[in-house]
Amino acid sequence: MAPRSVPESALAGLREDLAGQVLVPGDPGYDEARILHNAMIDRRPAVIAQCETQADVSNAVLFGRETELPVAVRGGGHSVAGTSAVDDGLVVDLRRMHRVVVDPEDLTVRVEGGATMSHLDRACQPFGVATTGGRASTTGVGGFTLGGGSGWLERKFGLACDNLLAVDLITAEGKHVVASADDNPELFWALHGGGGNFGVATSLTLRLHELPATSIAMVFVRPESAPDVVRAFRDLGEVAPDEVGGGVICCPAPPTPFIPEHLVGELVCGSLLTYAGPVDEVREFAAPLLALRPEAELVTDIAYADLQCMLDDPPGLRNYWSAEYLSEFPDAAVDVFCERAARIPMPTSTQHVLFMMGGAVADGPLDYPVPWRTAPWVVHPFATWEDPADDERVRRWVRDVRADARPWSIDAVYLNFIGNEGERRVVAGYGAGNHQRLARVKAAYDPDNVFHLNHNIAPAASA
Template sequence: MGPHISESALSGLVEDLAGEVIVPGDPDYDEARRIHNAMIDRRPSVIARCATPADVSNAILFGRSCELPVAVRGGGHSVAGSSMIDGALVIDLSRMHAVVVDPEDMTVRVEGGATMGRLDHACQPFHLATTGGRVSTTGVAGFALGGGSGWLERKFGLASDNLLAADLITAEGKHVHTDTEENPDLFWALHGGGGNFGVATSLTLRLHELPRMSFVMLFFLPDKAPEVVRAYRDLTAAAPDEVGGGAIYLPAPPEPFVPPELVGKLVCGALLTYAGPVEEVRELAAPLFALKPEIAIDTDIAYTDLQCMLDDPPGLRNYWSAEYLTSFPDEAVDVFCARGAEIPMPTATQHVLFPLGGAVTAGAGPYPQPWRTAPWGVHPFATWEDPAMDEPAIQWVKDVRADARPWSIDSVYLNFTGAEGEQRVVDSFGEENYRRLAAVKAAYDPDNVFRFNHNITPTAA
């Protein structure tokens, strides 16, 4: 326990919580402090596994009274490990994971600790969905409040575009509701501003009909990659909004559809996801099929299965970043492919080009997300097991970013990045948006209690 925690204060927290309190030495302490990125090995002073919004309020007041840093854990997927801080009080929302679907209103209410897998499985029986993360273990709240980029974004917009209401507990332990009518400045700030303003105990999201989902996944040997990526670029630039996906360099996974001689070898993949039947996306993918892939998969698929298709196994070390591009000309394709061919091996690293456009661009509106006007995003996603690979894997991600700079904008989807400095945060929102966000932050968290995130410094307007 930290130096400011008395036995009586800790006993009071235990009594106040419907959930549980975990401290160093407890049998489940090490499991409770484990998060997605295995590079992060931190030891908080107290983990408050909250069961209700009242628990969250009580935990915040306890942490502040004991002068502890306060971190918040939803899905635990922050690549910087923001949800687990040495010597902190960690507000763990994993027990608050209820998902309630209203098929008549086409909405879903999601508690603050729910994962994408829980959300997707609750919506699937009604053939409804909203834009979700590309990994099923991602926490819904952090994902959506950070913007929320996923396979369906070109059709249904970002997750934050589908945010209808939110309930937060502030740094003062008070409950605040926000939507377009109530606390509208806070509602605006939650469209990309993340967890800066309070602990989200529930979100209400808009749902959309999704009766069919399909995909085409093609794998090519690296020598064909420049031709493949150009064809993918041209195809998706003219594709209907139902199309998502990405061009991806990766080591071929040990899956039944991969020939043994290719497993672990570097390949270039072209993935087309489609909100519709496989016959239609197969036709759209004809220029890629014409390039004669080594492996071809095309099938209808349940959205829930698509969402977990790229789930990476637990226990891996992670370092990611991103750049968003004004254009992706042939020169950029060549640079992208050259760096893809240099993925550090052996790793499970992915080098991804995402198409944006569609509803992502059309729905830009007034929100503090300038990056969404870019037509392309490059996402170097390094994952590996051996600590000896730390330096080359991290350097490779930085090199990808440097490669993309001639075509990149300053703004970036921050959920794809780790701790890259204050200026990266300011640039990603834009200076005018950042000033407004800082004023909202000053209104709801003037002491910057919730600072373990892509932090916005509170400054009065």
């Protein structure tokens, strides 16, 4: 079916109003501009507004409303559900707005709404400062932060939203508002986990932290030794200082220099310790893992911006993810985790992940709508593959992982880690009480639910 056509007079007005570019089907660059991170999503917008300024964003939102087009907002395009594109609608594309301004004296950074983690991390690196970012350099800073923001540095510096100081937002009426502790504080609260429900974030101001050194310790073992690695990692996580983060990652071994050639493509169980400090200190914490005589190991200093690239997926893969946040991870959970890891669908590049939480995450503000912050562990099945014929068996494996973890689940979930899993999971992502409060904020700033292509919060009817 051909995409919906928009009156040429309306398009001409939008082109005149925008400093950026307007793309419609058939234009050079249209097909490239509509590609998302998840290759399972193939949507054909009626209009893509490639915004360059805050005024562009306002004009694009007003155009969408005047033409009655559904509106999607694109930052990094990493949503596994593909919410940053829409068939027969308008995409407000922020990717041209990726400037990052670091203030090393005040330890703050202002990040435009289309910037990725790579833009942020590379800008901060020369000053020896950082803030909690996602675990992939191509992730958009805006959607990541507004959704809560879980990353390698969270145990030391808190979630990304814990470091949020201010947001410039374009509302559904095309108006510019500032949200901070002093300006529109209820909206500011909602932006600490409520996602893109309330408007288009054209810039975010974040708190920075001094980070003079980062290091990692990685080990890989064959599947039969996986329980030993997982238990050692779990035991370490229960006593490690906040500087230590990381995860267990079971997957087909990637073709990297420190992995023996005979293991490449074979199922392995790996443990990655990240450390906000020098390599000699991370080696001490990694001693129980290194003592297991792994098939491959790597202990090294690494620049934080390079660490952020380690798990980047190549473009063009099909993606399906989910998560369960856990109150504990006893030996019984270790066993079912490892049993499911041995059944990772092959040949794919799927990862079966256990992340360590706690530290500054658990100690952070409990008032924000991120009820999952109290969990010490999260199981995150992260499936990626190429062949559409594998869709059903891979998605079934992800659902089986969730079922395995349910006995220890806290029934709260980080919505950036999941796709469309129904209304109950959306409420679980915010918390029932928070969801009602968020609905009132939604009614104040987006009563018509213009921004609904997300983990949506319907506006409260009584507001």
